[in-house]
Amino acid sequence: xxxxxxxxxxxxxxxxxxxxxxxxxxxxxxxxxxxxxxxxxxxxxxxxxxxxxxxxxxxxxxxxxxxxxxxxxxxxxxxxxxxxxxxxxxxxxxxxxxxxxxxxxxxxxxxxxxxxxxxxxxxxxxxxxxxxxxxxxxxxxxxxxxxxxxxxxxxxxxxxxxxxxxxxxxxxxxxxxxxxxxxxxxxxxxxxxxxxxxxxxxxxxxxxxxxxxxxxxxxxxxxxxxxxxxxxxxxxxxxxxxxxxxxxxxxxxxxxxx
Numbered sequence: 534x535x536x537x538x539x540x541x542x543x544x545x546x547x548x549x550x551x552x553x554x555x556x557x558x559x560x561x562x563x564x565x566x567x568x569x570x571x572x573x574x575x576x577x578x579x580x581x582x583x584x585x586x587x588x589x590x591x592x593x594x595x596x597x598x599x600x601x602x603x604x605x606x607x608x609x610x611x612x613x614x615x616x617x618x619x620x621x622x623x624x625x626x627x628x629x630x631x632x633x634x635x636x637x638x639x640x641x642x643x644x645x646x647x648x649x650x651x652x653x654x655x656x657x658x659x660x661x662x663x664x665x666x667x668x669x670x671x672x673x674x675x676x677x678x679x680x681x682x683x684x685x686x687x688x689x690x691x692x693x694x695x696x697x698x699x700x701x702x703x704x705x706x707x708x709x710x711x712x713x714x715x716x717x718x719x720x721x722x723x724x725x726x727x728x729x730x731x732x733x734x735x736x737x738x739x740x741x742x743x744x745x746x747x748x749x750x751x752x753x754x755x756x757x758x759x760x761x762x763x764x765x766x767x768x769x770x771x772x773x774x775x776x777x778x779x780x781x782x783x784x785x786x787x788x789x790x791x
Contacts, residue, residue, distance in 0.1 A: 549738035560679040572637035602626025610674030614642030670699040676743040706773040
C-alpha cells in the first residue's frame with residue numbers, strides 16, 4: 534500500500550490516523566505546524582494527559598547514564614527543553630545542545646531557560662559533521678520523525694564510534710489488560726481532559742494514534758541493529774507505557790537501510 538501524499542499536510546482535513554502514515558516532507562510540515570501551534574501549552578497539557586508520568590520517566594531513563602564533564606551531547610527533538618535541562622542539572626559540566634524542528638517549541642525552551650543552547654534542525658538531515666557527539670538522545674519524539682530509518686542513520690552518523698544513542702518513547706503496552714486501559718484512556722478520556730484548554734483536539738488525537746500505531750521496543754532493537762548499532766540495554770516503565778533503548782555506535786561507516 535502506498536504512503537499518502539498530500540498537497541496541503543497542514544489542512545484540517547488531515548485526520549490523526551492519516552497523519553501517522555505521512556512521511557518525508559508531508560510529515561515534517563505536519564509535525565512542525567502541529568508543535569508550533571501547541572508550543573505554549575505543550576508542557577501543561579502533556580502533564581495532564583500522562584498524569585505527571587513524563588517527568589518520572591525522564592528521571593528513570595536519564596539518571597544512570599554516567600555522563601562526564603566535557604562530554605558533548607545532542608538532544609534531538611528537545612521540544613521545550615525538559616530533558617535538556619534535566620541533563621544539565623544531573624551531570625554538571627557536560628556540553629549539551631538541543632535541536633528541534635519546531636521554532637515554536639525552541640522559543641518556549643529559550644523562554645524557560647535563556648542560557649540553553651539549541652538550534653532548529655531536521656533529524657533526517659542533522660546540520661552537524663560526522664562523529665561530533667559522545668552521546669545522542671531523543672525523548673518522546675521518534676514517532677514524529679519524517680523517515681525513521683534515515684533519522685536513526687543520522688543520529689548514529691553524528692555520534693563518534695563508541696558513542697551511545699538513547700531513545701526514550703511512549704509505547705503501546707503489550708499486556709492485554711494494560712493495552713485495554715491505555716487505549717481507553719488515550720482515545721476516550723484524553724480528548725475530554727484537553728477539551729477545556731484547546732479548541733483543536735487533533736494534535737492530541739494524533740498523539741494517541743501515533744503511540745497505538747507505533748513501534749515496539751523489539752522493533753527499535755531490530756532497526757538499530759540493521760543500522761549498524763549494538764543495543765546495550767532496554768527498559769520499560771509503568772506497565773510498558775514508556776521505555777528506553779540504549780545502543781552504541783560500533784562502526785566507522787553507518788549505512789542507511791531501505
